[in-house]
Amino acid sequence: MIVKRPVSASLARAFFSIVLLSLLSTGVAIITLASSLRDAEAINIAGSLRMQSYRIGYDLQRTSGDLQSHRQLYQQALNSPVLQTLNRWYVPQEVQQRYGQLHESWREMDNRLSQGDEQWYQQNIQRYVGNIDLFVLALQHYAERKVMLVVIISLLGTAGIFTLVFFTLRRFRQRVVKPLDQLANACQRIQQGQFSLLPLNSKLDNELGLLASTFDRMSSQLFKLYRSLETSVEEKTRDLHEAHRRLEVMYQCSQALNTSQIDALCLRHVLQIVHEHEAACFLELVVDDNWRLQQGEANPALPICRLPVNMQENVLGELRWQSPQQQVSEPLMRNIATILGRGLYINQAQKHYQQLMLMEERTTIARELHDSLAQMLSYLRIQLALLKRAVPDDNAPAHTIIDDFSRGLNNAWQQLRELLTTFRLSLQQSSLPAALREAMDVLQGQTGARLILDCRLPTQALDAQQQMNVLQIVREAVINAIKHAEATEITVSCVTDPDGLHSVYIRDNGKGISSTVEPEGHYGLTIMRERAERLGGKLEIELLPAGGTQVRFRFPVLISDKRQ
Structure with a gap:
């Protein structure tokens, strides 16, 4: 079967006709309205001719020197471009005649004005103004007719569009909707397992006729396939359950x-x-x-x-x-x-985000300390130096007090610098072993001792705060060994003990620590102990039998990291 009249082509013709009629009516209405754009200006200029006519009569009566200029202005208004457009073919004959009469009357009146015939002008001014009124009235009727024309065109276009839509929908219902309903009913019967179809209209010359004939053939084949599919469905059902x-x-x-x-x-x-x-x-x-x-x-x-x-x-x-x-x-x-x-x-991304938040907070604190306390300490050091110069050299008690104050101030300044350095310490690496290796590489450049790192702590078991505490404890312990131990080798070991606790060891082969009690004004060991307690552990410092010092702290693993 060949499709002679496709549904799409029929709909396209109907839509094209509707669009064409709409464009035609809209175009005519727009053109008509466009021609009315300067109607108000024409009526305004025509109405002003009355006033100018009376003004010229007044000038003529008073023998005013403005008579000639007013005549020229009147001539310009009468021949204005907007009034000249009234001579076109589509303008009503009445408007053109009224406009022509004004021109003829004005030529006669202009001649009288040139002769100074005031009496004749005063006798005929009313008749001339009456012609102007008739001209303005003709312009008004012309504008009203154009508006009525737009309304009529719009109504006719709307009626034509509705008529086309009505006949299009009626034809569409007969040739598309009704056959589709028959096909839908046939589909429902097939869905229910009834392959005896209702009669379908296969004589239509569009796609639905072809579809109806094809559907008849398809239903007979479906009946053959229906039984064979049942077994396949059972197999697929088992696969779907799995x-x-x-x-x-x-x-x-x-x-x-x-x-x-x-x-x-x-x-x-x-x-x-x-x-x-x-x-x-x-x-x-x-x-x-x-x-x-x-x-x-x-x-x-x-x-x-x-x-x-x-x-x-x-x-x-x-x-x-x-x-x-x-x-x-x-x-x-x-x-x-x-x-x-x-x-x-x-x-890993969450831990990296925690590290960034932690670093941002610590950087903010370091910046605030530098901008406030560090500035004040620098100012006090300068003032103390000026005070020392101002005190006479023979005033020994004052110089003793100044020296004590200077040592305390320098000590506070040094402690503040170490605190700022600690706050600016950051985790640039995503894993603890990599971060420790980076820190050890930096410290290696500050000492001739050999720094050895063995970190076997699982990074996944520590959050960003814990990693930072471990890193800072290790760094502080290594720096203390570099400064005071006079060691040739410093070893850092991080392991997980069999009892499930994480252990960190910092050993050196130096001269050994003399006392675990910090001197007055120093807080490094205290801060290390506080950090170890924050991890839930305890920090211990002891002398090794073979010489040197060992710093050890142990802390428990996270609950989520314990193995069953």
Whole structure:
């Protein structure tokens, strides 16, 4: 069957006719309105001719010297461009005749004015003004007729558009809507399993006729396929149930990471969900050599399956599992690895954000101290130097007091500089080992002693504040060893003890600390102890039997980092 009259072509012709009629009526109305733009100006100028005529008569009576200029102004108004447009073909004959009569009357009156015939002018001025009134009235009727023309054109255009729309909708209903309703009813019968269709109009010469004939043939084929699909549906149903179960696992894993703060507890929850719903007897998430999460017990007799845990092409760790029956879906485990990678990535991003917030706060405090207390101390040092010069040299008691005050002020200045240096210490690296290595590299340039670092603490187990406290304690201890120990080797070790506590050791082979009591005005050891207490631990300083000093502090791990 060939489509002779497509529905789209019929609708296009109808819409084109509607648009054409709309554009035609609108265009004529716009042109008519455009021609009326200067009607008000023409009526205004025509009305002003009355006043000018009386003014010329007054000038003639008084023998005024302005008569000639007023005649020229009247001539200019009578021949103004807006009145000249009244001579076009579409202007009504009445308006043109009235305008011509004014010109003829004005030529006669102008001749009389040139002769100074005041009596004749006064006798005929009323008749001339009457012609002006008739001309203004003709202009008014002309403007009103144009407005009425716009209204009539708009009404005719609207009526024509509604007529076209009515016949278009009526034809559309007969040739499109009614056949579509028949097809919809036939579809509902097929949906109910009834393949005996209602009679369809396949004689239409548009797409719906072709669709009706095609639908008849399709229904007979559907009946043949219906039975064969039932068995396929049962198989697909089983597959969908399995896919639903896997999607449920993935959804629960995603919800486990849908928290404001992602930590090791969230990642362990993901492993627990997979362990409960899948055939994996052992699951392990390995992030680095120092941090891993396990669920279940490993069986040495079973092979270990591995998948990389990555995010945006960055490998963050490895997911390992064992299955006794090899029934774990590898695509599912690949998606679980992706979820874990996203969790690890967000965890690192959150810690980096915490580090930035911490650094911003510390920088603000350092800036405030520098702009306030440091400025005041500098001012006091200058004033003290001036005071020392002003006191006579033979005044020994005053110089003694000034020297004591100077030492105390210098000590306070030094303590403030160390405090500012501590506040400006930042975590430029995302992991604690990298941050410690960066700090040790900086301190290595300040001493000839050999600095050794062995950090095996899991970064994921520490938040930004804890990392900063550990970094500052280590840095302060190393600086003290550089300044006072006279050591040739300083070792920093960070490990996790078998009892689950994190331990940090700073050892040197120097001369050893003489006393753990700080001199007056020094607060380095006190601040280190306070930082260790803030971590939930305790800082200890002791002499080594082989010589040197050891600074050790231990602090507990986070609850979310404890292994089952």
